Amino acid sequence: MTVATALTAVRPLPGDPAGSVLGREPGAAESAETYLRSGGYGEAASPGRLLEAVDRSGLRGRGGAGFPAAVKLRSVRDRGGVPVVVANGEEGEPGSVKDRWLLRARPHLVLDGLSRAAEITGAGQGCVYLSDPYAATQVRRALREHPPRIPVEVIETAHTYVAGEETSVVRRINGGPALPAAKPPRPYERGVAGQPTLVANVETLARIALIAAHPDLSDAIARTTLLTLSSWRDAPVLLEAPYGVPLRDLAAGQGSGDAYGALMGGLFGGLVGSGALDLALDPVELAAAGTSLGCGAVRFLAPGGCPVAVAHDAVDHLAAESARQCGVCVSGTAALRDTLRQLATGAAGPDAATRLDRWAGGLPGRGACGLLDAAAGTAGSLLRAFPDAVRDHLAAACPVCAGCPSTGGHRLVVPVPDVAGIRPDPAPVH
CATH class of the missing domain: 3.10.20.600 (Ubiquitin-like (UB roll))
Structure with a gap:
């Protein structure tokens, strides 16, 4: 099994792009002038009415959990204090490129959404949190082109799977490591500098900006x-x-x-x-x-590939990305990885499927973040969706898996689409 190496293509929605996150020219970086001409940063409904519009639309967060956006906004607003809003652009999933592309190509759309979220929650400070130097360059450029209504700081971090988890985000902004923290408190209760904090995915914020600019399209945007x-x-x-x-x-x-x-x-x-x-x-x-x-x-999963190899690649990546804070995560992801590797190479014992099934049921919920859950869930889903493939691998070595190197998390990585006219700042991550 080989790896598709072609560059990622961007396909915009057909028709009127007014309510589209991809916009009119997804291959080029959008300037403040272009964004303003499209209706960005314009007058909108009051913060209370915008929150009602977000609520009615049913907008869900786009970071992974799919939590209702209006509920998060209200939770931070109603907590009191002087909240902080964070645009979370740290994209840990190897198969996802949307957040890095969005910050590279349409930073003004994200910053507009960040400003709207700040108005709704009463925040006095904003942060854009990311690890991609190209995106950092574009966000800083956008902040110079159109200074926001509140101070906004760009916070860079090292790229890891767990760095985008919301408590990791708060720890990093507060000067600590980008590692998950014990909960409670959750960021909406006590986050950056001890204040109630909204940690929102950048696409979520982009869609809030679009709802503010095009309230008649709210349902379609959400x-x-x-x-x-x-x-x-x-x-x-x-x-x-x-x-x-x-x-x-x-x-x-x-x-x-x-x-x-x-x-x-x-x-x-x-x-x-x-x-x-x-x-x-x-x-x-x-x-x-x-x-x-x-x-x-x-x-x-295209013909010529193997679901066992894909499950191994996914768990191999997760095991390598473990924050190593929880002993059960370190040992659990390693056990899952090693058993899937044995299954892929034809070296698994007859009890391999039984062990995977036991771990898939017993490991979720025992780590500080969702990484262990993802690894256990992947193994369990392999057993449920492809039991025949598992049995075949127990009976004989798989020729597809035999052609794969033993470490394969890199095979899941997707390149970020090109955006014309951007260059990364040489400044190091600090």
């Missing part, structure tokens, strides 16, 4: 989402799609119309078989089917 679609064989695609589209249609649009399943939600939605491709792109429907849209990253 029910459209950015997706990173990939497979081992076909070039990846970043696109914007409305809820309700069958996953099978998305697979065909990406080039994987013959897909027999998918790895859903980055590394958090698990593996699903062919029947799940008839499900609609909808958080509620996917959750009812036992999977998740997560961060909007979907890796289709």
